[in-house]
Amino acid sequence: xxxxxxHAFALLAVLLVASPATAQLRxxxxxxxxxxxxxxxxxxxxxxxxxxxxxxxxxxDLQRSGRFRMVDAGPTPLADTAAVSLSEFxxxxxxxxxxxxxxxLADGRYDLRFRLYDTVKQTQLDALSYxxxxxxxxxNAHRIADRIFEKLTGERGVFATRIAYVVQLAKDSFELQxxxxxxxxxxxxxxxxxxxxxxxxxxxxxRLAYVSFESRKPVVYVHTVTTGERRAxxxxxxxxxxxxxxxxxxxxxVVLTRDGLSQIYSINxxxxxxxxxxxxxGIDTEPxxxxxxxxxxxxxxxxxxxxxxxxxTDGSGVARVTFSGDYNVSPRVSPDGRLxxxxxxxxxxxxxxxxxxxxxxxxxxTETALDESPSFAPNGRMLLYATEVGRRGILASVSVDxxxxxxxxxxxxxxxxxxxGPFIK
Amino acid sequence: MTPNRLIRLATCAAAxxxxxxxxxxxxxxxxxxxxxxxxxxxxxxxxxxxxxxxASVDATTKGLDPLTDPAxxxxxxxxxxxxxxxxxxxxxxxxxxxHGKFLVGNPGRRLVIEGNADERGSREYNxxxxxxxxxxxxxxxxxxxxxxxxxxxxxFGEEKPVATGSDEASWAxxxxxxxxxx
Numbered sequence: 001x002x003x004x005x006x007h008a009f010a011l012l013a014v015l016l017v018a019s020p021a022t023a024q025l026r027x028x029x030x031x032x033x034x035x036x037x038x039x040x041x042x043x044x045x046x047x048x049x050x051x052x053x054x055x056x057x058x059x060x061d062l063q064r065s066g067r068f069r070m071v072d073a074g075p076t077p078l079a080d081t082a083a084v085s086l087s088e089f090x091x092x093x094x095x096x097x098x099x100x101x102x103x104x105l106a107d108g109r110y111d112l113r114f115r116l117y118d119t120v121k122q123t124q125l126d127a128l129s130y131x132x133x134x135x136x137x138x139x140n141a142h143r144i145a146d147r148i149f150e151k152l153t154g155e156r157g158v159f160a161t162r163i164a165y166v167v168q169l170a171k172d173s174f175e176l177q178x179x180x181x182x183x184x185x186x187x188x189x190x191x192x193x194x195x196x197x198x199x200x201x202x203x204x205x206x207r208l209a210y211v212s213f214e215s216r217k218p219v220v221y222v223h224t225v226t227t228g229e230r231r232a233x234x235x236x237x238x239x240x241x242x243x244x245x246x247x248x249x250x251x252x253x254v255v256l257t258r259d260g261l262s263q264i265y266s267i268n269x270x271x272x273x274x275x276x277x278x279x280x281x282g283i284d285t286e287p288x289x290x291x292x293x294x295x296x297x298x299x300x301x302x303x304x305x306x307x308x309x310x311x312x313t314d315g316s317g318v319a320r321v322t323f324s325g326d327y328n329v330s331p332r333v334s335p336d337g338r339l340x341x342x343x344x345x346x347x348x349x350x351x352x353x354x355x356x357x358x359x360x361x362x363x364x365x366t367e368t369a370l371d372e373s374p375s376f377a378p379n380g381r382m383l384l385y386a387t388e389v390g391r392r393g394i395l396a397s398v399s400v401d402x403x404x405x406x407x408x409x410x411x412x413x414x415x416x417x418x419x420x421g422p423f424i425k
Numbered sequence: 426m427t428p429n430r431l432i433r434l435a436t437c438a439a440a441x442x443x444x445x446x447x448x449x450x451x452x453x454x455x456x457x458x459x460x461x462x463x464x465x466x467x468x469x470x471x472x473x474x475x476x477x478x479x480a481s482v483d484a485t486t487k488g489l490d491p492l493t494d495p496a497x498x499x500x501x502x503x504x505x506x507x508x509x510x511x512x513x514x515x516x517x518x519x520x521x522x523x524h525g526k527f528l529v530g531n532p533g534r535r536l537v538i539e540g541n542a543d544e545r546g547s548r549e550y551n552x553x554x555x556x557x558x559x560x561x562x563x564x565x566x567x568x569x570x571x572x573x574x575x576x577x578x579x580x581f582g583e584e585k586p587v588a589t590g591s592d593e594a595s596w597a598x599x600x601x602x603x604x605x606x607x
Contacts (some may be wrong), residue, residue, distance in 0.1 A: 195584035197548050211552075217537075217579040218552065239556050239580045242549045255553070257578065261560060262553035283553040299550055306550055329547035343547060350546060372547060391591060417548065 036069040037152055040094035044114075045079035048104030051134045054112060054141040058098065060182060061145035061159040064397065065382070066404025068152075073097070080113040080127065090119040096152055100144070102137075110137055114144045116151055125151045138185055156423065158377045163384060164189070164199045164208055165395060165418040167411055175413075176210060178225065181377075181420070183395060183408035189225060198242055201421045202249045209233065209243035209252060220254050222269065233271050244287045244296075246313070253277065253287035253296055264298055266313070277315035289313070290333045297321065297331040297340065308342055322355065324362055330373055334380045339400060341374040341383055352385050354400060365402040375420045384408075386416045491527065492606060498523035502604040504562055505597065508543075511554075511561045521562060524604055525569025532572060538562050539603045540580040541587075543596035552582030558602045 039062065044055040062068040071094035078084055078099040089097045100114035109131055116126040126147055130140040139160060146157030159181055167175045172193045179186040190196060194213035201208060208223045218239045223230040234240040238257035242264075245252050250269055255262050264278045264287045277296070278284040283306070286299040293313065300309050305326040311318040322328040327345035334341070337357070344353040344362075349369040355362050370388040377384065382397050382404075393416040395408040491497045504517045513521060528534060540555030559578035566576060588595035 195581075197552075197582075197584065213581065213584060218581075237577055239552060239578075241552050255549070257556050257560075257580075262556055283550070283557065285553045286547065286549045299547070306547075327546065329550045345546070370545075 037067060037096070038069045038071050038094050039096040039098065039148075039152065040071040040073040040089050040092065041098040042073035042078035042100075043075065044099075045077040045082075045101040046103075047101065050102040050104065050110065050137070052137040052141060054102050054137060054144075055100065057138060057141035057182075058114075058145045058148070061142060061157075062148065064182065064406050065149065065157075066399045066406075067149070067381075077101075080115040084117070086117055086119040086122050089117075095120050096125070096148075098144075098148060105131070109133055112137060112140050112144070114148075116148055138180065142180060142182075155381065156379045158379050158382070158420075158423070161378055161423060162205070162421040163395075163418055164201065164421065165386070165411065165415055166196045166199065167413040167415050168195075168393075169413045176208070176223075177411065178208075178421075179411060183411050186411055189223060189228070190230075197417055199417060199419050200243050200245055200252075201419060202245045203247050203422055204249060205422045205424045207245075207249075209245065211241045211243070220252075222252075231271075233269070234265075234267060234274075242285050242287060244289055246289050247291060247293040253289065255285045255287065264296070264315075277311070277313075278318075279315075286330055288331055288333060290337055291335050292337055297333060299329045299331065308340065321357075328353075332374055332376055332383075334376050334400070335378060336380055339376075339380070341376060343371055343374065343385075352383060352398065354383075363402060365398045365400075366396075366405065368396075373417050373419070375418055377420050378423045384418045384420045386418055499527055504558075504602045504604075506558050506561075506600040506602070508596070508600065510600075511557045513561055513565055518565075521565045522569060525566045525571055528566060528571035528575050529569065532575065534575065535607050536566075536571075536576050537605045537607055538576060538578045539605060540578065541585065541599050541601045541603070542580075542583050543599045544583045544586065544591070545596070548582055548584070552580045552584075555580030555582045555602075558600070562602045562604070 041055060041059045059070055063070060071092055079101040080099055082099055084097065084099060086097065097117045097119055098114060103111045105111055111129060111131050113129040115124060118125050132140055142159040145159040149157030161181050162178055163181055164176065164178050167177055169175060174192045174196050175188040176190040176196050176199055177186045177188050189208065192212060192214050197211045199208050199210040206225060208225060210221055211218045212221055218241045219232050220234040220240045220243045221230050222233045234254045234256060236256050236258040240254060240256055242255040243252050251266055252269060253264055253266055256265050262283045262285045263276060264284050266275045266277055280300060280302045282301045284298055284300045287296045289296055295310050296313055297308060297310050299306050303320065306329050307320055308322040308328050308331045309318055310321050321340065325344045325346050328342050330343045332341045340355045340357055342353055343350050350371050351368065352365045352371045352374045353362055354365060368387040372386045374383045374385040382399050384395060384397050386393055387396050393414045395411060395415050395418050396405060397408065398405045491499050494500060498520055501520045504513060504520065528536060538559040540559030542551035542554040556578060559580060563576050563578050586599045588598040
């Protein structure tokens, strides 16, 4: 509790969005001078029963990114066709305004429309209409948030992407779930009575590799998400774990113990051509490819405690990458290849860190003590990770500058092992 | 082990016994199966076998299965480790030796050593730590003469804790290698 209080004092701003869809969304913005773009998202006009709070989803998305400050547009819905006084919104402090409408069509589908205005230049920046089933309404709200994000920041939005993670619901009940990037609309891809760990998306977002203990030992599976078709990729004598896809999706790096301790191997996606990549006397694990496919970063205790190393994809040219602290694990490389994210233990606390691979600057991003499994958003602006609050695993995201931390309220149960999926066409 | 944990363990054991008792419901309590073909014999007997035959078991020489005899050192199956350590401590050497001798004397038996780790840190790194503990026990057994093919080492990492507390007493119970004959 005292930590919560300390947190509250440490925060320069805690924004609570008190609306049904985002009742538990807590966005913590820390650090001086965070430069947030002021935007107003008016309530959408509803025509008929609309099963999703589309305007609230858009607001929550933009807020979670930490890049925007919400300017209240008032309770009156403003449709995409409404004549609005842009100078009035400019006067309220909003540099951009979003208006829109959601209508139930005669055939049972829904038409979702929005319009984005620049209140400073008094121009329209974007406008679009999505016609969809009820099931796709939420996705289309995320797509609108993505377009707004891109128009206003010049960077691609990630709200319509998906995340995968593992939930333990009871002592012998585990699920690998796939959800929207905000943790909502969770669907189980796999249910098991035994633990599941280390889910990894293929670069095209069609397949997940993961470790399942359903045969009372760790075995690596490859699972096609849309069909549910799955098969054991690595089921060798000993333990099989830590799958990582090569960017081309044709092979993976995995960790096997068939020759003794945990070592890194490459294996084709069809299970053929197993090649040993590391030959150390200790533990080599948690391989991950750099996005350009040139390197594999991994965790090794060859120097004593666990540190992060890098090697060429054929196993040659091994070099140590992390030097501060005596425990650095779970490497992930940013999409542009510039940042390395990992969990570092400092003073007994396990926290998400980044290392700038060009300047060698290390940055601690969180204030929690039991962080695990950092994973970059596909635009490289945020990291998703698992942490613990009151002995329960939860998911949280943090901006790569460490200023914006958000606790995801969507998934229930003991949640762990999150991994952010790629952009999908 | 705290008294609380002992009570919890005892409760679990009692529950397990109850379950076992349920599983072996006495035959008389089941509804009698309709008699259709007497020549098929009772369950478990081969057709045509003499239903009055008696197969003698000589308990004077055979005794209890040493793996399930609570008096045998083989009934102990867990080796505990210190923090960040893979050394089989002297207090567990007798246990490991007993299993080594058993494997040498019973070359047909197969053993799976399941390594475990406490919850702190990366799940994959903890899986590797559990594997390292299982391997430490295996190399002892190999030195005692057990064959490579008799032993498989796997790891559960931090995924299957026996103690779920967030304190050293719980963590110590989870830094463990279990010996399971299959």
